[in-house]
Amino acid sequence: MxxxxxxxxxxxxxxxxxxxxxxxxxxxxxxxxxxxxxxxxxxxxxxxxxxxxxxxxxxxxxxxxxxxxxxxxxxxxxxxxxxxxxxxxxxxxxxxxxxxxxxxxxxxxxxxxxxxxxxxxxxxxxxxxxxxxxxxxxxxxxxxxxxxxxGPYFKGGITPTSLRVSERFHRAAPGGSGGVKAIGNYAPGMIPSKMAKKEGYSEIIYLDAVNHRYIEEVGAANFFCVKDGVISTPELTGTILPGVTRASIIELAMARGYEVREEKVDVEYAMSADECFCVGTAAVVSSIGKIQYGERVKEYYGGEVGPITRELYENLTAIQQKRSPDEFGWIVDVE
CATH class of the missing domain: 3.30.470.10 (Aminotransferase class 4, branched-chain amino acid transferase, N-terminal domain)
Known part of the structure; x- marks a missing residue:
């Protein structure tokens, strides 16, 4: 066993x-x-x-x-x-x-x-x-x-990860199939991910293919950042996968009183944020400790898990494990 x-x-x-x-x-x-x-x-x-x-x-x-x-x-x-x-x-x-x-x-x-x-x-x-x-x-x-x-998708689970912004590769283009979980969307990301890991990073952050400045996804996960208590995540434009965990984090954060914006997230804005994290079925909620963009490296919350990231992670996993009431009706028992 x-x-x-x-x-x-x-x-x-x-x-x-x-x-x-x-x-x-x-x-x-x-x-x-x-x-x-x-x-x-x-x-x-x-x-x-x-x-x-x-x-x-x-x-x-x-x-x-x-x-x-x-x-x-x-x-x-x-x-x-x-x-x-x-x-x-x-x-x-x-x-x-x-x-x-x-x-x-x-x-x-x-x-x-x-x-x-x-x-x-x-x-x-x-x-x-x-x-x-x-x-x-x-x-x-x-x-x-x-x-x-x-086991956990990222080694260390909620422990902050290090990411690098890709200025060479893009995940999807407008009018393509980036918004669906097509099998062909994943092989092109293997080499960029492997290159990032070889350099000591956990994963790649992809920018949009038109302006090369707006954050789209983190490898195979959705991106969030927090600045002055406001949570931002890239809006769904057809190039970003509409993640189930993404939708749940948005609903959960709003129910906890946070302002959540689905918008174009400029990489410069993300580099000035207080906290960053990524979410997905595999990753659940994974804290981002630092991001390298060009020659610059931004460390978030002293390399520790930010308080809003931790609150959302603990709230979501408590619901998923029935340790707190499921106020949203998200959990389905396997009979």
Whole structure:
């Protein structure tokens, strides 16, 4: 069995997976559970040749009462539907998506770590699995869900990380697919991320591709900064992923009385902020200790976790683990 104390954010094979198929123009039906195994797929599959595919990232966690819970799974289902339409794939109905996630977590429940030791990462995947030659939607689609127990995305969790602003690479451009979780969005970020880590940074901060001055995302996470008690995050313009944790932090902060602005966040403004942090399903809330931009390095809050960052992290994780009341109706029990 897994050594929960040494769990990292990496793949571990679990017991079971969910699989369903649908013809182009057809209707999705409830799929079936099966033992985790390799797929048989045509070399001419649309996903292999033209990148016609998307994924979601979710977590099942052990709560303080011993139950297993999901966090806002309906938001992932809706985002996957929007992404499918953008990529020319038949959207999976929300009830089928949620049923698939529930069944997969239930049949892999022994892999859910104890509370505070990590989570069971859930990976729904939708792809054009049918053979196609010529840039067009595939004739057949596969929807599957698998899981893996994971530790923290950033080593140290809430411990402040160091980031570098990329002046050479961009993550997405206006009119593209940056606002959906398309599989092809992630490979181009691997080399910039690897280069940053080689230089001692945890991740890259991407600027917009038009003006080269507005912050978009931190690797695969959403960016926030705090100045004079006001919280700012890049507005959704179609180039930024509408993160579920991002939306939750905005709602949570506003409910706690903070002013939250969704706006263009100039990198110079971020360099003068009091606190910075990034959020995502994998990262949850990760404090940013310092940012390098060109030759300048800005340290935030003396390299410690800022008070607003810590408050939001503790509030969110308390709700996720049922240690405080869920006033928003975000938590779903896995029956």
């Amino acid at each position: 897994v050594d929960w104390d040494s769990l990292t954010f990496s793949f571990t094979k679990t017991d079971r997976m969910y699989l369903s198929k649908c013809e182009l123009g057809g209707e999705w039906a409830v799929g079936s559970m099966m033992d985790f195994e390799d797929l048989v797929i045509s070399p001419a599959a649309g996903v292999l040749n033209y990148g016609q595919g998307l994924f979601e990232g979710m977590k099942a966690q052990r709560a303080s009462d011993g139950s297993i819970v999901l966090f806002r799974p309906d938001r992932n289902a809706k985002r996957a539907q929007e992404g499918a339409m953008r990529l020319g794939m038949p959207p999976v109905p929300e009830e089928i998506f949620l049923d698939a996630v529930m069944k997969t977590v239930r049949e892999n429940s022994r892999w859910v770590p104890p509370m505070g030791k990590g989570a069971l990462y859930i990976r729904p995947l939708l792809m054009g699995s049918g053979p196609i030659l010529g840039v067009a939607p595939a004739p057949e689609y596969t929807f599957l869900v698998f899981t893996s127990p994971v």
